[in-house]
Amino acid sequence: MAGRLKQPTGRYGGRTAEERQAERRRRFLEAGLQLFGAGPGYRSTTVAALSEAAGLSTRQFYEEFHTLEDVLAALHLQVNDWAEQAAVAALAEAGDLPLAERAAAVFRAYAANVTSDPRRIRIAFVEIIGVSPRLEEQRLERRSRWVDFIRAEAARAAARGEAAPRDYRLAATAFIGSVNGLLHDWRAGWVDATLDEIVEELVRQLLAILRPPGWPPDA
Known part of the structure; x- marks a missing residue:
């Protein structure tokens, strides 16, 4: 994948795009902390599993990160x-x-x-x-x-x-x-x-x- 997907702009649900992006990133990191630190580990985790643990989509993952x-x-x-x-x-x-x-x-x-x-x-x-x-x-x-x-x-x-x-x-x-x-x-x-x-x-x-x-x- 050449790069991250284009980020949405504007307000939604009372929050700015930057606020929503920060929340998504926080949820992915918390899911990573759990899966890498207490679950199967980094080498046995997939993007799909991490996204599911974060309650987000793989599309949203690639909006925030390139790789695991x-x-x-x-x-x-x-x-x-x-x-x-x-x-x-x-x-x-x-x-x-x-x-x-x-x-x-x-x-x-x-x-x-x-x-x-x-x-x-x-x-x-x-x-x-x-x-x-x-x-x-x-x-x-x-x-x-x-x-x-x-x-x-x-x-x-x-x-x-x-x-x-x-x-x-x-x-x-x-x-x-x-x-x-x-x-x-x-x-x-x-x-x-x-x-x-x-x-x-x-x-x-x-x-x-x-x-x-x-x-x-x-x-």
Whole structure:
């Protein structure tokens, strides 16, 4: 199919075309979250099945998306956006606390958000893997964004004298992999721990990275 179908214009039922389009898109994404995250999965879902779950037609699907991959891409970005917003808000509230307390607040907010709905974990950590070069690039770009988030906060901690000053790119990349793997395994039931215990372990790991043995030098 060369492109999306032409969108209707004007008001209908008291709503503008833009409002109706936004509602259709929301319903398709919610259906995708359910089918990809709790149902047969992305690879076993068809456009017809997704449209039926959304209560819309396949014609309406192609008015909003080119392919099912577009739906998965949008969901992956949405799940990451929700988690990022939670982490940033927590950091803003905890900005004046000591390093350990700031880290705990941020990870608690992130973990609570991403694990609040098991469908989000499946979208972010399972369904997105190996779909296409395009989605792999998107996944790595969002992962790089989390790495930059950790590096920026590490740099601020170092500037405050709370952490060792160094380039944290490699350490942050390894740490983000640990965060993702631990949360996935915990939500899948492979790790016997509470969410608070998970957060405490992540904070311990981060502090060990930021404050290695022998730091500060005069200790």
